[in-house]
Amino acid sequence: MAVLGQGQPALLVKVVMAGESCVGKTSIVRSYTEPGAPACSSSYLATIGIDFKVKPIMLNDTRVKLQIWDTAGQERFHTLSTSYFRGAQGFVLVYDITNMDSFQGITSWMKDIHEKAGDEVDVILLGNKCDKESERVVPKRKGEKLAWEHGIHFFETSAKDNVNIEDAFSLLTKEILEKVSSECAYCEEVTCRWTKQTFYVQQSNVLSKDHSCLFG
Numbered sequence: 173m174a175v176l177g178q179g180q181p182a183l184l185v186k187v188v189m190a191g192e193s194c195v196g197k198t199s200i201v202r203s204y205t206e207p208g209a210p211a212c213s214s215s216y217l218a219t220i221g222i223d224f225k226v227k228p229i230m231l232n233d234t235r236v237k238l239q240i241w242d243t244a245g246q247e248r249f250h251t252l253s254t255s256y257f258r259g260a261q262g263f264v265l266v267y268d269i270t271n272m273d274s275f276q277g278i279t280s281w282m283k284d285i286h287e288k289a290g291d292e293v294d295v296i297l298l299g300n301k302c303d304k305e306s307e308r309v310v311p312k313r314k315g316e317k318l319a320w321e322h323g324i325h326f327f328e329t330s331a332k333d334n335v336n337i338e339d340a341f342s343l344l345t346k347e348i349l350e351k352v353s354s355e356c357a358y359c360e361e362v363t364c365r366w367t368k369q370t371f372y373v374q375q376s377n378v379l380s381k382d383h384s385c386l387f388g
């Protein structure tokens with residue numbers, strides 16, 4: 173894998189948040205990208221359409237710019253939300269441990285992800301709101317079993333108390349980087365017809381030879 177130092181441009185990684193409405197997707201993104209600020213508020217404000225945040229991180233000496241797309245979970249936004257799945261390298265798929273319907277919806281979300289983003293994409297499953305133990309209706313072993321059946325990693329998280337959020341994003345990003353370095357599934361090699369210089373094209377991003385985004 174290309175090792176990018178401080179002075180070098182960052183590798184751009186697109187991650188999409190998915191899951192039913194009100195499971196805590198926005199709060200998880202907030203907890204991760206705005207440390208110190210309250211991730212949860214007493215009033216719930218549904219995501220309308222789509223939003224995104226950027227989080228620069230350093231992982232094993234590689235500079236990464238995580239572009240996190242926060243989709244709306246409400247059914248009326250389903251077509252719009254899933255249209256952002258295409259081209260993503262990773263998904264954070266979330267259910268709420270106090271809401272059985274949100275857990276039962278996970279299989280359908282997995283289907284959407286594979287249909288739109290392919291079978292090779294990395295997914296991590298989060299059972300959120302683990303601070304609400306007294307209201308739990310989804311046992312932890314059910315989440316573990318479902319993740320195991322899909323061959324993906326699993327964490328129980330709390331956006332409110334910032335539990336396991338950083339670990340979840342780090343593990344997902346690590347898996348994505350391993351894939352990019354081993355087979356570069358997302359890049360297409362292009363040679364400039366005038367300068368004969370080689371570039372890699374990843375979606376709309378032009379990447380330099382070491383796969384770091386030139387516009388990073």
Ligand SMILES: Nc1nc2c(ncn2[C@@H]2O[C@H](COP(=O)(O)OP(=O)(O)OP(=O)(O)O)[C@@H](O)[C@H]2O)c(=O)[nH]1
Pocket residue numbers: 192193194195196197198199200211212213214215216217218219220243244245246300301302303304329330331332333
């Ligand atoms: N106790 C607790 N509440 C949480 C947690 N995460 C989110 N919430 C609350 O749950 C509600 C919904 O959170 P959001 O982050 O807006 O949920 P969402 O999945 O983005 O919802 P949509 O935008 O409709 O898709 C809010 O009132 C949050 O404050 C958590 O870890 N613990």
